[in-house]
Amino acid sequence: MIYDLVVVGSSFAGLACARAAALGGSRVLVVDKRPAAGSRLHTTGMIVKDAVDSIPWLRDVPGELVRRIEGVRLYAPNLRHVDLHAPGYYFWATDMPRLMQWMVGLVQAAGAEVRFGALFTSVAREREHDPWSVTLGSGETVLCHYVVGADGPHSRVAKALGLSQNRQFLFGVEHEYAQAELEPGYLHCFIDSELAPGYIGWGFAGVGVTQVGLARRVTPGSHQGRVDLAAFLRKTEGRVTPRGTPVSIRAGMIPCGGRLPRVARPGALLVGDAAGLVSPATAGGIHAALRVGEEAGVAVARYIAGKVPDPAAWLPHQYPSYRFKRALRALFEWTQGDWTYNWLLRTRAMRGICERIYFHTQGAPMLRGSAGQG
Ligand SMILES: Cc1cc2nc3c(=O)[nH]c(=O)nc-3n(C[C@H](O)[C@H](O)[C@H](O)COP(=O)(O)OP(=O)(O)OC[C@H]3O[C@@H](n4cnc5c(N)ncnc54)[C@H](O)[C@@H]3O)c2cc1C
Numbered sequence: 001m002i003y004d005l006v007v008v009g010s011s012f013a014g015l016a017c018a019r020a021a022a023l024g025g026s027r028v029l030v031v032d033k034r035p036a037a038g039s040r041l042h043t044t045g046m047i048v049k050d051a052v053d054s055i056p057w058l059r060d061v062p063g064e065l066v067r068r069i070e071g072v073r074l075y076a077p078n079l080r081h082v083d084l085h086a087p088g089y090y091f092w093a094t095d096m097p098r099l100m101q102w103m104v105g106l107v108q109a110a111g112a113e114v115r116f117g118a119l120f121t122s123v124a125r126e127r128e129h130d131p132w133s134v135t136l137g138s139g140e141t142v143l144c145h146y147v148v149g150a151d152g153p154h155s156r157v158a159k160a161l162g163l164s165q166n167r168q169f170l171f172g173v174e175h176e177y178a179q180a181e182l183e184p185g186y187l188h189c190f191i192d193s194e195l196a197p198g199y200i201g202w203g204f205a206g207v208g209v210t211q212v213g214l215a216r217r218v219t220p221g222s223h224q225g226r227v228d229l230a231a232f233l234r235k236t237e238g239r240v241t242p243r244g245t246p247v248s249i250r251a252g253m254i255p256c257g258g259r260l261p262r263v264a265r266p267g268a269l270l271v272g273d274a275a276g277l278v279s280p281a282t283a284g285g286i287h288a289a290l291r292v293g294e295e296a297g298v299a300v301a302r303y304i305a306g307k308v309p310d311p312a313a314w315l316p317h318q319y320p321s322y323r324f325k326r327a328l329r330a331l332f333e334w335t336q337g338d339w340t341y342n343w344l345l346r347t348r349a350m351r352g353i354c355e356r357i358y359f360h361t362q363g364a365p366m367l368r369g370s371a372g373q374g
Helices: 012-023 049-054 056-060 096-109 156-160 229-236 286-304 323-335 338-344 348-359
Strands: 002-008 028-032 066-069 071-075 081-085 091-094 113-116 120-124 132-136 141-149 169-177 179-182 186-190 201-205 210-217 240-243 248-255 268-270 366-369
Touching (some): 002 012, 002 286, 012 028, 012 096, 012 286, 028 141, 049 056, 049 286, 066 201, 081 348, 096 113, 120 156, 141 156, 179 210, 201 229, 210 240, 229 240
Parallel strands (some): 002 028, 002 141, 028 113, 141 268
Antiparallel strands (some): 066 091, 081 366, 120 132, 169 210, 169 248, 186 201
16 A cells, blocks of 8 residues: 555654644554654653644643643742743643653544554655655555655654754753652743753643753763753752652753754655754744644645645745744853843843743733842
8 A cells, every 4th residue: 555645753743744634635654663652752841822822633632631830930040030921821731641642542533544663764766756665664665655754853754865954952851750849830940051051951840740851052072962950950959849769851852953954855844853843042842843743734635635736845935934033042152151141130121032932922921030129
């Protein structure tokens, strides 16, 4: 049998794409190297309100898999803080393993086939309009008319198809604790140029666990990728204070260079992290992965049905460019010094920028906190 679409990767981008394409009438196969849905996760899994607003099926997520967080407590390097809120805005902390299982069920119910323990190794075809031959680690070859690479930051699909690959990364590590002391209802974020150069540390009460993490820029060829979570916990003692040993650990690379230049060729598209679709300002990629994944699935199904030209020729022009957020990242990198942020967080202008970054939408933010009072 020839599939209409093979999607490599069964995370946010791949599942959103597969579901939309299957609902559009395509025969879809999703392959993932993970042993099972929700295993070996590498994300914090915080989902922004904008995603919930723009992706209708997210509103069907069972309530016990998510927890609303309505404010951000942003700490300067000297640990003075400012509280950021925007009326009506929230983030979802998620039970990521169970959310992934729920999403896979949704995709299967839409009619797509999902195979775990299936490593993608290569893809090729003789001529432009021939079907693709997708080769899996088992040696099996699968034929299809279209290929979508949703296989994350180090996309093997991109490599096999001669497309662009991510080169700039942050590296993040997160521990989950069964017990911790911290003020719930806030995403606690810590700026520290030594412990988290190029990014931040964070902690929050999630679904049944407390998640505490730290990310930093990776400088190729140096040791700067080391993440010292123990030092971070010592510093944040009294603000985010976990008890006991972690019940699970997640770690991974986050592309932060913005959208890649070549993300498609006839009959093939990259989506999600594989295409560099992560906000360089927040390092959040779930919203873009879901949205662009879904748009790709709709477009491929319409192409297979002969209703639109190959989406490889037009869809990438609609991918987010992150021009403004790339500029914010450059500004953050350029200004990052502890004294700078100890001072900057006391200014109204800086807090305004932070609100725009965290709350995306045009809400009317309210400020409270200690950094603004000094
Ligand atoms: C530590 C950390 C914390 C983060 N926290 C957040 C957050 O809170 N909020 C947010 O919005 N973003 C966050 N991000 C970013 C976010 O996780 C990603 O942007 C998002 O997961 C991208 O989804 P994706 O579907 O494109 O790729 P991924 O989630 O990376 O999924 C890729 C999938 O492809 C599979 N795969 C890879 N190679 C192969 C292969 N050769 N064969 C078969 N399968 C393959 C993988 O097993 C995986 O299932 C975080 C990232 C990290 C590393």
